[in-house]
Amino acid sequence: MKLHGKVALLTGACGGIGQAIARNLVAQGARVLATDLSQHGLAALQRELGDELATMVLDVTDYDAVASAMDRAVETFGQLDIVLNNAGIGAGKPLLEHDPAVDFDPVTAVNQHGVYYGILAAGRKFTELDRPGVIINTSSVYGTMASELSFSYNVSKAAVDMMTKCAALDFAPQNIRVCAVAPGRVNTPILEHYKALGLLEHITREQMRERVIEPEDIAQVVAFLASDEASCINGTTVEAGDGFCGFKYPLTRRFAGE
Numbered sequence: 001m002k003l004h005g006k007v008a009l010l011t012g013a014c015g016g017i018g019q020a021i022a023r024n025l026v027a028q029g030a031r032v033l034a035t036d037l038s039q040h041g042l043a044a045l046q047r048e049l050g051d052e053l054a055t056m057v058l059d060v061t062d063y064d065a066v067a068s069a070m071d072r073a074v075e076t077f078g079q080l081d082i083v084l085n086n087a088g089i090g091a092g093k094p095l096l097e098h099d100p101a102v103d104f105d106p107v108t109a110v111n112q113h114g115v116y117y118g119i120l121a122a123g124r125k126f127t128e129l130d131r132p133g134v135i136i137n138t139s140s141v142y143g144t145m146a147s148e149l150s151f152s153y154n155v156s157k158a159a160v161d162m163m164t165k166c167a168a169l170d171f172a173p174q175n176i177r178v179c180a181v182a183p184g185r186v187n188t189p190i191l192e193h194y195k196a197l198g199l200l201e202h203i204t205r206e207q208m209r210e211r212v213i214e215p216e217d218i219a220q221v222v223a224f225l226a227s228d229e230a231s232c233i234n235g236t237t238v239e240a241g242d243g244f245c246g247f248k249y250p251l252t253r254r255f256a257g258e
């Protein structure tokens with residue numbers, strides 16, 4: 001068990017990837033404070049995972065609430081070793097049609113400010129506790145690529161990548177590691193949107209191995225990054241896209257199916 005004896009705080013724990021991360025953290029021996037906006041979702045996770053898990057409703061756009069979640073983790077489990085800033089939301093409109101208050105600000109609030117608050121509060125808590133810590137942020141392959149209908153999301157994930165680098169440098173004297181994982185196309189409810197548009201098959205064929213990634217695959221990468229096995233990985237975003245950013249959709253494949 002990679003994380004035996006560790007205590008982790010997880011945001012966005014009730015989503016497709018968040019649930020898989022929560023399950024795997026517990027399977028790897030960690031005790032977890034799982035947080036999310038969804039009280040209902042947290043209750044279901046609690047029933048499933050039992051005493052190794054505690055829950056707290058948390059809106060990551062509120063710095064004081066995020067800081068109090070760090071306190072809660074320590075009060076509940078006696079320590080804190082790992083903070084996973086995973087909560088995130090999407091958006092999807094052409095840029096010229098944006099209403100900033102609807103299409104940019106909320107995405108920035110959750111994906112950028114929320115991760116910033118999680119990094120800052122975790123850094124302060126680890127420093128106060130005088131123990132090394134690990135912070136893992138959930139980015140996306142779209143943090144380094146432009147894509148249609150996704151301006152605000154991609155910008156926010158690029159910010160996650162840079163916050164990961166900058167925080168790692170700032171926190172190095174405290175022996176705090178900061179990494180990010182950049183999932184590609186993961187089999188979560190997000191794909192329902194593409195299914196409804198009839199695009200699922202196309203999306204699958206755009207993958208190097210013509211398969212979407214499962215949330216459990218991302219959870220394994222996260223557990224590795226959070227573990228002592230990854231002690232020399234710091235200030236970087238690890239792409240978990242099954243090759244998505246490393247190749248161009250082959251023309252032969254495109255025309256073979258049409």
Ligand SMILES: NC(=O)c1ccc[n+]([C@@H]2O[C@H](COP(=O)([O-])OP(=O)(O)OC[C@H]3O[C@@H](n4cnc5c(N)ncnc54)[C@H](O)[C@@H]3O)[C@@H](O)[C@H]2O)c1
Binds near residue numbers: 015035086
């Ligand atoms: N699913 C994918 O294909 C994919 C790909 C790349 C990156 N990601 C990233 O992975 C992370 C998890 O995504 P997911 O697929 O599980 O999404 P999801 O929509 O299934 O889950 C997101 C969770 O975040 C919670 N949340 C939303 N706003 C919040 C807030 N203000 N405070 C606290 N919690 C809040 C939601 O309640 C939900 O449980 C996100 O950061 C997302 O951008 C997902």
